Amino acid sequence: MSMEEFHQIFFEEADELIEAMESELLEMVFDADNPDRINNVFRAAHSIKGGSATFGFSEIAETTHVMETLMNCVRDGEIKVTRDLIDLLLSSVDCVKDMLGSAKAGQPADADRAGETKTSLEAFLQAASGDAGDASTGTAEAADPEPAPQDAAPEQPAAAEPVTQPADTGALPVALREYVIDFHPALELFKTGNDPLHILRALRDLGELEVEVDADSLPALEAFEPDNLYLSWKLRLQTESDPDVVLEAFDWVEDVCSIDLQEIEHRDAACDPEPETVAQAPVAPAAESAAGAEAAAPESVARAPARSERKAPPTEPTSIRVGIDKIDMLINLVGELVITQSMLGEMGENIETCDLEKLREGFLQLERHTRELQENVMKIRMVPISNVFNRMPRMVHDLTAKLGKKLDLVMRGEHTELDKTVMERIGDPLVHLVRNAVDHGIETPDVRLAAGKPERGTLELCAYHANGDVVIEIHDDGAGINRDRVLEKARAKGLVAPEHTPSDQEIHQLIFHPGFSTAEAVSDVSGRGVGMDVVKQNILELGGHVDIASEAGRGSTFTIRLPLTLAIVDGQLLRVGGQVYIIPLVSILESIQLQEANLRSIADRSQLYRIRGEYVPVVALTELFNIPVPDTGRTRDQLLVLVESGQGKIGLLVDDLLAQQQVVIKSLESNYRPVAGVSGATILGDGRVALILDIPGLLRMARRQGDFDTAGTLRVSGPRAA
């Protein structure tokens, strides 16, 4: 385990804390004086400060330190929770987030911004404590519950100061100093877990120590309390250390003991004329670190590598936090598997005499355990969608403020789990959809009141599992999609043929078309006409799809369906020549018997297939992959599988549809090399390798190959028939 790994843990923890802080701050808008919230924000700032200071991110530590100080004043009732305070803290949260981002990337933080944030926090603190009638001393420092982390260093038990002195001063000869210490510990010293022996040992580490014990206070046996410490000591210490360093040994006990330290005039007085003066520190440094003031030396030594590590090239964060219950479950299952294995192993040794029924039972058990193990291993990659959902309250808060809208955000099913990769890649599309709903969906309060709706709109975000998919719904009770305006615009852009009357579903899908926007004015929130097509494409790339239901005046619902994981895909097995290929089930629109009459050739090789007035490019997989075909008329009895990706549709010519099954995706890229048109491979039940086709890739290849007129593929898709 390296420092880097601790950094990783710290980053994850800091991300969680900063998000918690943000959501508490947002709640505070409505619930200003809730002491729990105030305390939670305080503790989050406190914990981030502690961690960032420990792991060497001093800018983050400094900013969070002032946040902590501010929250401490709020906690003590010295500062009131106001909108200004919340906004200031929220912008500080953003700043810390950015600093964390830079730290993760191994880059230095934006010092100007950090400085500004710190300054405005301090200014607020100063102004607030000024109000509290403490104007004369109302500086940030005065309100400080504790010194800033950088100031804290000299306070450390080991007194960092001498060590940070330039090392070369250590070359000076260092005089030995002699101290006499009277040490009278308190009777109850043991009750704090302290032990005079430890103190004596620490002193001995500083130099030559003579110990003289005084046992005169020992009571008679019948009065003796074994819990009490009756001894005291007279100590004589020869060391190169300062009195301060010597006294450090008593740091923990000084308040309950009587300690009298005297420095004896040294023999070589010329070398050190004023031994009592503590300010002589620079003379001693090297000796000190050498003399093994054990905790002191590492301060600068171990810090240095930590700093250089931060400058190292950023590494992709690859860790994942897994609940202990999931790990326990795996261990449990592996245990079961081992038992089954040993049972089968035993039968294998006595194969002639074994009970066939029992053997079959054993295999069934093996199958069950393997499946369960597979399912549970998959679950390790599953993380709750709250990671994405948590970004929403802040965004909605900012957006509504900007747009002058009133809105309640309701989130349900935050604990719904999905694959980590899926979660990471669905974040931005989801943010976009929510943004869109707030911007275009929800009306301004006066419009809503005029329409007889409550002034405050409602935006619901909801996630759940259904049929092995993760479903995310984004529902708003806003204006809904204006059917006529969408259609009008689509006709104007030539996306819908004049004679065609599309269904509601088709019209709704139009808003995902590149360059399509019906917003009356382009706002800086959304509505530049870019984005919705990217949203759809991202979802399709994840093997999911998105549906829209909308009613004018009542609102819209976007429903996203995503696979639980990217490691396994529901596949359709196809036979092409003698080969088996797999296409993801989710990309199939329909499969039809090829009608030769509908097949049109363009130029030399390219072909289009006419289906319901629409022309779709046809890809013959036999040609694409150079699969030898028996002479029997090529197109006879062939099937056309219509598939869709973000960019359009194509028809794949195949010989037969075989089974549908779940396949585990093996990367071709890491095991072999990238192959155009193929997204991966899998191993079939009979041990053969089958290639999984990459639909967007095939589409691109088909376009290049035939240079098709794409007008036909831009048509709105027909009903799904997967």
Next chain:
Amino acid sequence: MPHILVVDDSSSMREMVTYTLKSAGHSVKSAPDGAEALKIAGDDAEDFDLVITDINMPVMDGITLIKELRNLKRYTYRPILVLSTESSAETKTAGKTAGATGWIVKPFDPDQLLGVVGKVLPH
């Protein structure tokens, strides 16, 4: 082998302290708050030679934990170190009054930690 209980609500801090102590040959258990720590310490099978605790924690803070531990027979005289960013005199005093043996001030590095721990463990 010394057996140490580490109590901190920050998992990075917990992991770092745990790792550092383990690599120095100690056996370590950890808890995210005082209540959890008290539960572990109350287990007769556990016999900690040292408890290292944060102060500011949810559920049960470090000061309360120290007081509770000192009430347990086994931990009346065991060393308890406070691990905290709170370096102000009041916090130290509060820790001492509750019965803490000493303190380690954050930020610290592994060697500092081991140095302080070495001071209080039985040799």
